[in-house]
Amino acid sequence: MNGIRVILYKNIMTSAELALEAKKIRKTILTLISKTNSSHVGSCFSIVDILTILYHNILSISSPVDPNRDIFILSKGHAAVALYTALASRGFISPEILESYAQNGSSLAGHVVGGSAPGIEATAGSLGHGLSLLAGFALANKDNNRNFYCLLGDGECNEGSVWEAASFCNQFKLNKVTAIIDCNKQQSLGYTADIMDMRNMAERWSVFGWETIEVDGHNYDELQKALVHSHSRRDSSKPLAIIARTIKGKGVSWMEDKIDWHYKSPTAEQLQTAITEIDSI
Amino acid sequence: MRNTIINAIHTAAKTNKDIIFLTGDLGYSVVEQFQAELPNQIINCGIAEQNMVGVAAGLALAGKKVFVYSIVPFATMRCFEQIRVDVCYQNLDVTIIGVGGGFAYGTLGTTHFGLEDLALMRSLPNMKIIAPADPLEAAQLFDQVLNIKGPWYIRLNRGGEKVISEGALSAQIGAGSILKKGSQAIIFSIGNITEVALEAATILEKEGISAEVIHLHTLKPLDNDIIKDRARTRKAIVTLEEHTINGGLGSAISEVLAENGLAVAFHRLGVEDQYFSFIGKQDFLRSKAGLSVESVVETIKKLCQ
Numbered sequence: 001m002n003g004i005r006v007i008l009y010k011n012i013m014t015s016a017e018l019a020l021e022a023k024k025i026r027k028t029i030l031t032l033i034s035k036t037n038s039s040h041v042g043s044c045f046s047i048v049d050i051l052t053i054l055y056h057n058i059l060s061i062s063s064p065v066d067p068n069r070d071i072f073i074l075s076k077g078h079a080a081v082a083l084y085t086a087l088a089s090r091g092f093i094s095p096e097i098l099e100s101y102a103q104n105g106s107s108l109a110g111h112v113v114g115g116s117a118p119g120i121e122a123t124a125g126s127l128g129h130g131l132s133l134l135a136g137f138a139l140a141n142k143d144n145n146r147n148f149y150c151l152l153g154d155g156e157c158n159e160g161s162v163w164e165a166a167s168f169c170n171q172f173k174l175n176k177v178t179a180i181i182d183c184n185k186q187q188s189l190g191y192t193a194d195i196m197d198m199r200n201m202a203e204r205w206s207v208f209g210w211e212t213i214e215v216d217g218h219n220y221d222e223l224q225k226a227l228v229h230s231h232s233r234r235d236s237s238k239p240l241a242i243i244a245r246t247i248k249g250k251g252v253s254w255m256e257d258k259i260d261w262h263y264k265s266p267t268a269e270q271l272q273t274a275i276t277e278i279d280s281i
Numbered sequence: 282m283r284n285t286i287i288n289a290i291h292t293a294a295k296t297n298k299d300i301i302f303l304t305g306d307l308g309y310s311v312v313e314q315f316q317a318e319l320p321n322q323i324i325n326c327g328i329a330e331q332n333m334v335g336v337a338a339g340l341a342l343a344g345k346k347v348f349v350y351s352i353v354p355f356a357t358m359r360c361f362e363q364i365r366v367d368v369c370y371q372n373l374d375v376t377i378i379g380v381g382g383g384f385a386y387g388t389l390g391t392t393h394f395g396l397e398d399l400a401l402m403r404s405l406p407n408m409k410i411i412a413p414a415d416p417l418e419a420a421q422l423f424d425q426v427l428n429i430k431g432p433w434y435i436r437l438n439r440g441g442e443k444v445i446s447e448g449a450l451s452a453q454i455g456a457g458s459i460l461k462k463g464s465q466a467i468i469f470s471i472g473n474i475t476e477v478a479l480e481a482a483t484i485l486e487k488e489g490i491s492a493e494v495i496h497l498h499t500l501k502p503l504d505n506d507i508i509k510d511r512a513r514t515r516k517a518i519v520t521l522e523e524h525t526i527n528g529g530l531g532s533a534i535s536e537v538l539a540e541n542g543l544a545v546a547f548h549r550l551g552v553e554d555q556y557f558s559f560i561g562k563q564d565f566l567r568s569k570a571g572l573s574v575e576s577v578v579e580t581i582k583k584l585c586q
Contacts, residue, residue, distance in 0.1 A: 114342070114371050122342065126366050132332045133367060136339020139324070140301075161363075164332035171327070 012057040015220040021089060022052045026251045027275050028085045028098070034271040036102035038110055042261035044082035046184035046246040047151060049218045051086035054149065058227045064092050064118035070146055071137050073122045075130025076153035076182065077111040084108055084117065092119040128159025131179060135165055138174045147230060151180045155187025158196045163208065169239040170209030177239040178230040179205070182217065184248035186259055205241035217244030252277055282473075283380050283440045284311060285416040289423045290348050291315040294322045301340050305330050305351035307380075311440075312350075330360040337375045338367035346374050352386065353379035353395025353436065361401055368432045369405040376426065376433040377402075382412060382472055383523025384566035385439035391560075395436070396552055399471070400528025402434040403501055410500040411454065412436040412472035415444045418498060421452040429454070438473035439563075445476050446496070455499050457507040463493030466581045467511045470521040471497050471530040474572060478521050481577035488578075490585055500530060505537050512543035517584035519548050521577060523567065526551035546584040550576060 013021065025048050033041050054072060055061075061069040074083045084101060087093040097117055100106040107116040111125025122133045134150040141148075156162060169177050183201055185192055192198045202212040213229065215222040226242045233240065248262070249255030252274045266274060287302075291314065294300040302323045304312060315323050326333035330351055337347040349356065356379040357364065368375045379398055386393040402410050409431065413419035419437070426433055445460065452458045460475065461482050470478040475496045482492040493515070497504060512518060518538075520531035531549030538547065552570045560566075567573055 122339075123366055123370055126362055128331070129335055129363060129367055132335020132363070133339035133342065135332070136336040136341070136345075137343050138339075139336065140340050140343035140345050161329075161331040161335070164327075164329035165335065167329065168326065168332050168336060172324075 018049070018052050018056065018220045021056060022048050023278050023281070025052060025082070025085045025089055026278055028088070029081050030266060030271055030274050032081055032085070032098070032101050034266045034268065037265045038081070038102045039263050039265060040078045040081070040110070041264075041266070042186070042249040042255060042258070043076065043079045043153070043184070045250045045252070045255065046217070046248050047079055047082055047182050048251065049220065050151065050180060050182065050223060050244060051082055052089070053220055053223045053227065055086045055090040057224060059149070060147070061119070068144070068146060070149065071121050071134065072149045072151070073124065073130040073134045074112055074151050075124050076127065076151060076156050077124030077130075080108070080110055080112045083112055083120065087117065087119040090119070093117050127153070127156040128161035131162060131165035132168070134177060135169050135172070135174055138169075138177045139172060141176070146176065148174075148177045149180065149230075150177070151182060153187070154181060154183040154185065154192050154198045154201060157181065157198050157201070157204075158187070166205065166208040166210065173237040174239050175233060175236050178227070178242060179210070179239065180242045180244055181205070182244055182246050184246045186248045186257070186262070188262060190259055202241070202243045205243070209238060210241040211236060211238040212241045212243060214243045214245065217246035218250055282413055282416050282419040282437045282442055285419045286378060286423055286435065286437065287311050287315065287350070289420060291319070293427055294319050297346065298322070299345050300348070301345045302348045302350065303333050303337055305333050305355055307351055330355050331363050334360040334363035334375075334377075335367050338363070338371060338373050341373035341375050342371070348376045348378060350378045350380070352381045352393060353398050354393065357398040357401055357434065364432075365405055369407045372407045372431055374430050376435060378435045378437065380437045381439055382436040383438070383474065384563045384570075385473075387561050387563045387566045389560070391556055396525045398434070398436060399500055399522070399524050399530065400532070403528065403533065405432070408432045408434055408501065410434045410436070411498050412500065413452070413498055414473055414475040414496050415442045415446050417444045418446045418452045418458070418496070422454060422498060425454045436472060442473055443476070445479055452498060455502050455504060457495040457497050457504040459493065460496050461492075461494040463491040465490055465515060466492040466517040466519065466585055467515045468492060468494050468519050468521055468577065468581070469497050469508070469530065469534055470494065471500060472523060474521055474523040474567065477567065477572060477574050477577060480574045481581070484574065484578050485581055490581060492581055497530060500533065503533050503537070508534055508537045509541055509543060512538055512541075512545045515545070517546040517581060519550060519577065519580050519584065521550045521572065523572060524551055526553055548580050548584060550580060
């Protein structure tokens with residue numbers, strides 16, 4: 001662990017602070033999606049807690065153009081609004097740019113585009129691309145202290161290219177690569193177990209040569225412990241997979257575990273109800 | 282051509298540590314010296330082309346200059362979407378090298394034919410495309426490719442090609458190379474099959490028809506000026522490519538002619554819209570596909586009547 005990390009840990013948010021920040025992020029996401037009649041609120045909400053802790057406590061990014069910054073790639077690119085909002089929460093994207101999301105002529109699309117706003121490292125949206133890109137990044141930086149993170153969906157792991165990349169990271173001992181698998185148990189048309197069974201996710205990554213940790217993807221203590229572990233495993237030859245058990249739509253009771261919210265946009269009335277619920281928790 | 286390009290990358294990599302060469306587990310008897318001398322700059326990505334192109338893009342995002350090597354269908358078609366999204370959309374410094382263009386691997390069967398690559402690569406914004414005719418041209422063009430950033434596709438034959446461009450001026454990216462002068466008809470060709478165009482022009486000359494051969498080694502950006510000029514000054518144009526008739530050189534030239542209102546006797550020679558139920562050596566399959574010297578001669582004679 002280098003000196004910069006030690007200083008960073010002194011300034012990390014507590015679980016209570018993270019929870020408060022995540023609430024703000026969820027409300028902003030809801031508002032943006034409702035206003036633009038766009039989709040994927042469920043996919044965003046399952047990763048809000050992961051993104052909040054990554055951007056506030058884990059990723060070493062003094063600025064989005066810092067040449068020594070850690071790299072984060074959102075491979076499940078359809079959760080773009082969650083990333084934009086997390087970047088705004090960290091201060092990398094201005095409120096004005098965030099407001100342009102899904103407007104005519106905006107660079108902030110429904111799926112992330114590399115370089116479209118500060119802090120967005122790579123293009124994603126077609127699933128199964130992100131981990132390969134991250135592997136290339138990590139391969140080019142084998143001899144320094146940077147860390148590399150990729151967030152994938154469990155449905156995304158249907159894609160064969162994910163497993164090509166998993167094999168590659170193991171083969172080239174990319175121990176600074178951490179894949180976080182958002183296991184919200186649903187994909188486009190229903191439960192992943194019914195469509196293309198991705199259960200035993202940890203076992204799958206383990207068989208591909210990765211160290212695996214399973215966590216509750218909404219529990220900050222568990223996330224913090226697993227992600228801090230990603231910093232301190234220079235002696236390991238293995239990449240790290242964090243299997244995060246999550247709930248699609250987490251944060252609004254009537255959205256949770258409902259595939260409808262992969263598509264639907266909350267009405268103005270639903271938006272108010274949802275915000276009231278988030279504020280009351 | 283294959284050895285020429287790989288040796289050129291190897292040489293450049295000695296002084297430019299940012300050059301990385303990725304292979305999809307191919308290059309037997311071609312990459313060993315590179316591997317022995319610069320093991321950190323050549324990476325065998327295994328038989329996993331989608332990941333290989335994604336890794337190439339990641340390396341390029343991290344500031345590397347990356348070359349990706351495989352057989353044409355696996356270098357361009359298996360991983361087309363990674364080339365589209367990861368490389369071209371992000372406009373990265375990645376060069377895709379496809380070996381075995383056209384029927385170069387003819388006896389290996391249809392899976393190994395490279396007949397749709399030019400159309401696919403041509404459809405991608407930011408992508409630039411060359412298909413050298415011989416090792417000499419490959420070396421001349423590659424020197425320029427090395428210094429022009431962004432995505433490239435280099436279509437090669439298999440190896441052991443004879444040099445046919447020694448009489449021409451040094452090949453320039455984006456400019457047609459005049460390999461044989463002629464005043465009546467013109468053959469625009471691309472890639473190694475240019476050797477067929479040259480033989481046809483020699484036969485035609487003996488029969489009293491003066492046919493020019495211009496190698497349009499750069500499919501993108503295409504030398505529109507030379508196409509327009511020849512359409513205005515020659516009686517007939519034939520295009521020749523070892524590629525499907527759909528979407529390659531012939532299509533590209535048709536677009537230039539139509540959009541500039543240039544009416545000229547015109548015929549495209551390429552592989553018709555079909556699969557083959559048989560295999561064979563490159564020359565055999567070229568003949569079966571109507572891409573033989575005789576086909577070119579007959580086509581031009583008809584157009585010049």
